[in-house]
Amino acid sequence: MLYNSxxxxxxxxxxxxxxxxxxxxxxxxxxxxxxxxxGSAINWTKNGGWIGQWGCLGGKGKCFGVxxxxxIDKAN
Numbered sequence: 001m002l003y004n005s006x007x008x009x010x011x012x013x014x015x016x017x018x019x020x021x022x023x024x025x026x027x028x029x030x031x032x033x034x035x036x037x038x039g040s041a042i043n044w045t046k047n048g049g050w051i052g053q054w055g056c057l058g059g060k061g062k063c064f065g066v067x068x069x070x071x072i073d074k075a076n
Contacts, residue, residue: 002049003066005030016053016062021045 006019009029020043021036023029037044043052054065 001031001034002045002051002068006051006064006066010064016064019052019064021049021051024051 005024006029009019009024009027010016021030021034022038022042025032025034025036034045034047034049036042037046043050045051048069050065050067050069052065054063056063
C-alpha cells in the first residue's frame, strides 16, 4: 500500500518534498490506518513503514524509497 500510494502521488505531482506519510494521508493517497509519525520521524508511519525522497543510484535524478520494518513473518 505504501508503494502504491507513493506511485499514485508521483504520477500526479512532481514535488518529492511532499512525499511524506502525513501529506499522503491528508490528501487521500494513503489510508488513514497507517497513522504517521511527527517530529524528526516524519518519513515514518507508526506501524513501521518508511516512505520518502531517496537519492538514485549514482546520484542520477530523484527517486523515492519505500520500506517496511519488522519481522520477515509479518512482512510475508
